[in-house]
Amino acid sequence: MTTDLWMLVWSAVLCVVIPYPAVTVLLQLPGGFTWGVGNRDTPFTVPAWIERTRRAHANMVENLIPFACLVLAAHLGGKTNATTALAAQLFFWSRVAYTLVYVAGIPLLRTLVFAVGITADFLLLVQILG
Numbered sequence: 001m002t003t004d005l006w007m008l009v010w011s012a013v014l015c016v017v018i019p020y021p022a023v024t025v026l027l028q029l030p031g032g033f034t035w036g037v038g039n040r041d042t043p044f045t046v047p048a049w050i051e052r053t054r055r056a057h058a059n060m061v062e063n064l065i066p067f068a069c070l071v072l073a074a075h076l077g078g079k080t081n082a083t084t085a086l087a088a089q090l091f092f093w094s095r096v097a098y099t100l101v102y103v104a105g106i107p108l109l110r111t112l113v114f115a116v117g118i119t120a121d122f123l124l125l126v127q128i129l130g
Helices: 002-017 019-026 034-038 048-076 082-104 105-129
Strands: none
Touching: 002 048, 002 082, 019 034, 019 048, 048 082, 048 105, 082 105
């Protein structure tokens, strides 16, 4: 399998894993298990980092779809090369960093790391179109 496809696989794994630390803590909070397995009709106060984890996960889901489309288009179109491999690695590692920085609550750095991931998407697109 190509580096591009491996990075897509690991990005999907990251997407699945992101919520687990927050869910683990949430279920240990007083009333958290009942809220978690219930209908969630009433708000439940959680630490700020748990909400940031939820937003980081939602952002990963939103960004994984275009990344997956670009990686698959490059792969199926026979456009994979060293640049697409680098772009896929940049995307994956920027998403790891983005998640850690977002959960830690570092706003400006979060935006810069996000920009690296978007740049990776554009690098893939340029290779597909070129």
